[in-house]
Amino acid sequence: MGETTNKVSSLNPPSGGRGATLFEKIWEKHVVKTIEDGPSVLYIDKHFIHEVTSPQAFAGLNKRGIKVFRPQQVVATADHNVPTINQHLPIKEELSRVQVETLKKNCAEHGIDLYGLGHPYQGIVHVIGPELGITQPGMTIVCGDSHTSTHGAFGNIAFGIGTSEVEMVLATQCLMQSKPMLMRINIEGKLNTGVLSKDIVLYILSKITASGATGYAVEFAGSAIRSLSMEARMTICNMSIEMGARCGMIAPDTTTIEYIKGRRFAPEGEAWNEKLKYWKTLYSDKDAVFDREIDIRAEDIEPMITYGTNPGMGIGVGGHVPSLNEIDEREKPSFEKSLAYMGWQPGTNIKGKKVDYVFIGSCTNSRIEDLRMVASFVKGKHKANDVEVWVVPGSKQVEKQAIEEGIDKIFEEAGFMLRQPGCSACLGMNEDKIPAGKYCISTSNRNFEGRQGPNARTMLASPLTAALAAITGKVGDIREYYRESELVNN
Amino acid sequence: MKKGINIIRSTAVPLNIENVDTDQIIPARFLKATNREGFGKNLFRDWRYENDDESKPKKDFPLNNPVYKGKILVAAKNFGCGSSREHAAWAIKDAGFDVVVSSFFADIFKNNSLNNFLLPVTVSEKFLQKIFSVFDSNPSEELEVNLTSQTIKIISSGETESFDITHYKKTCLLNGYDDIDYLLSSKEDITKYELENKF
Structure with a gap:
């Protein structure tokens, strides 16, 4: 593993003569305004919610007497607390049932699409977003769940938030966010037989530790990453939170575009062409600067296990x-x-x-x-x-x-x-x-x-x-x- | 508007364990509530009790040790990693803490704490180790955290270190302002942004 640390802080805007990173391109496009010596108001394109971390947020809105600001940009499912056998029967455990029913009631009251139990689209929130084509490159995506980083595999800024922040996004479609530092992890070469993307991410974790990327947005790059399917890329971005990263991301390419095309909520016709134009601008420029870069040889990675x-x-x-x-x-x-x-x-x-x-x-x-x-x-x-x-x-x-x-x-x-x-x-x-x-x-x-x-x-x-x-x-x-x-x- | 915070002087509970994740702070099985109250009694549930049995507290766990009490929790590096559950911050606050001191906080936990007026104070590893050793020899030692001057002091020795916080967040915490108040007051800018960006 090789490493470079640059003292050029990402707090300097990329306009000062150097290229922009993938993260910066998306970030700049979503800043509504920035407070001096403080965070930015960041606009959120898509907000996923589930039954466990949303009830207190809706209660907060109700207490203030306000409605969800942009319900069409919110998508809900029930996943954390649901049984995995006999889903057609009422949930036996009372607290779990109440939580799932509360989600249903909140979504109905606020006009939010819910893919709850029994719905053909129901599933783990980070699985259904991509498979329905809701997750797209260049977006900002949040969810009250740390594994929201999964969506970054499509080249977007996606991160987990707490319930107070869920309430903020429901109320204003925005969050107060400070720009993180930027890290790139390059994995070059060919993976060994039997080595999967899960092994790649466990290998990175074993090298940089469970706090190694705290404070950073991490871009995964290199030929070994490019060779992966979307599913495999999602596995890596999913676990970027385990390094402490604010988010994980991979620049979109033909694999990404092919995956999205034709999915339920993917853009169509002229809208598709418009989006493609934008998506093709989403990569880190050659002269972009990262605060920290790590180089890994794909050949060094073995099937991994945690102890x-x-x-x-x-x-x-x-x-x-x-x-x-x-x-x-x-x-x-x-x-x-x-x-x-x-x-x-x-x-x-x-x-x-x-x-x-x-x-x-x-x-x-x-x-x-x-x-x-x-x-x-x-x-x-x-x-x-x-x-x-x-x-x-x-x-x-x-x-x-x-x-x-x-x-x-x-x-x-x-x-x-x-x-x-x-x-x-x-x-x-x-x-x-x-x-x-x-x-x-x-x-x-x-x-x-x-x-x-x-x-x-x-x-x-x-x-x-x-x-x-x-x-x-x-x-x-x-x-x-x-x-x-x-x-x-x- | 909530109640602001500024100077907190108190004894503390030292928890010298690294990488404390939010599953330990509040295990998932206690996340089934639909309100924000009452999580304190299950704070560190599985580290506090043998086999989930409240009649069998683990004696060596600092929160069960009667010599340690106070409004300040001192924890080792990478505190609050893992799940984004805000219930972790709610549980710590509900158990009577106003401050958590560590040499390193996980991102989401830090934001969740700030949103609940639970002040995360990041100190150097050296200062953190000093605090731990002071509490080893004198469990009734006091710490003083001063948000206005952005300092933390070990009372007996007077040793002091400063900590970082953005001007914006400091103003919020001192005055009891929430981010959501600011965002709601920015609705006009947000709508303008949407119009300019074709939403």
Whole structure:
């Protein structure tokens, strides 16, 4: 990994003789006004909302006696708190039901489109935005959810906000924002066999840590990024928040444009041509300056897995947990706490460790491409006896497509349980929890203590590494099992 | 308009753990409410109790240690990372804290705190370690945070460090102004922007 730090602050406007970054081009276009020595009023194009972080915002509006300012720019779905079986039945748990019903009531009162339970577009908010063509290049997008960074894969500024900010956007379609510093992470070269985009982002995290990009907007660039599908790009931008980044983004190209074309809410006819003209201006100029640049060789990236309790604690699957003498003195207490939680010793090998649960889902890896990849690997195989495997599609549309392609049958024959769309065991808000003390390989984004249930132990990995663990019941190296001819380069 | 904040002098609760994420501050299963109140009792729920059992507090956790109390929470690097849940800021405020001190805050948590008049004070790693060691030897030590002068002081030794905050946010916090008040007063500019940008 190479690194350059520039002392030229991004606070200087790009007009001073240097080119603009992708971020700056979009940012400047959305500034309504700027307060001296303070934040800017930033206009927001699209606002996604869900049941968990919006009720208090609507309550705030009602208290002030004001209506949603631009309801046609708000899209709602129910995802965090919904069951993933028997979605046609009323939600059993009262608090969850009330929250979902409150969203329904608020959307009806304020004229907001809701893709709630039972709707053919329902799903995880960061899966449905892109698949419906709502997410487009050059936009500003927010949602009361940190993984809003996912949308940045289309070349836009997309970031998570708190509930007070949800209220601000509902009330004015704007936010008070200070311009972040700018970072570019360049990944050049060809990815190794069995290495997916999830491995790329876990690798970056293992190098720069869970706070390595705090205060920065991060652009991912380079030939390895360009070679990725939109689904794979979304996985990387999704986890940019795990580095602390304000947002993650990738410049739009033909892959982006092809993906959007023809989707439900994609522009059509003359409007499409107009948008294309704008989208083609969205890249960082050759002489653009970043506050920090990091260079990574794609060949250095291995299939990754996490061993600790934050997403920066990752290693190649063949590697070992750091020994105590590899850890900085000040970081030792946190490191030891983390390993005690996981039930492991410093220096231990992860490969071969027993796995109890496999969770394939979440806004990181629950798209059709993820399900296809898992299916192509498990076809004709059966899960290990003592492993429970949950596959939770990201949306009703992903679920429908999986059934149309026969993927559901492959999972059924493999002993995998295909559930209904939602956030599910990524955060265990509904009943999909990993029991205390059990080990779960998860394609989600956070291995925090208790994230998947009190005292549940999470290892983050790619869908392929998760699929392999489902079959063998242990952590393994996909490269040893996956024939090169079968490789679908994610 | 809310109640502004300025000088907070108090004992503190030290939490010397790095990368404290908002799932620890308030676990997801407590996010099912539709109001903003009452999150304080579940602050750090799974670090405070064995097996989610309130009758079994973990004695070594600082919030359970009767020698530590006060309006200031002192935490190690990268506090508030992870989920954007504002419930984390609500829980800390509801538990009686007005200030969180750390050497590094996660972005979204910092904004959420400011929006709830919970003051995030960023100090140098050196000063943070000094605070931790002072509280190790004297749990009843006091800190004074002065927003007007943008300083934090360890009372017994008088050691002081200044902290950054934008002029705009400082004015808001001192006077009890919310961002939303400012945005609502900017509606004319926002509508003009929309017209010029073809919305």
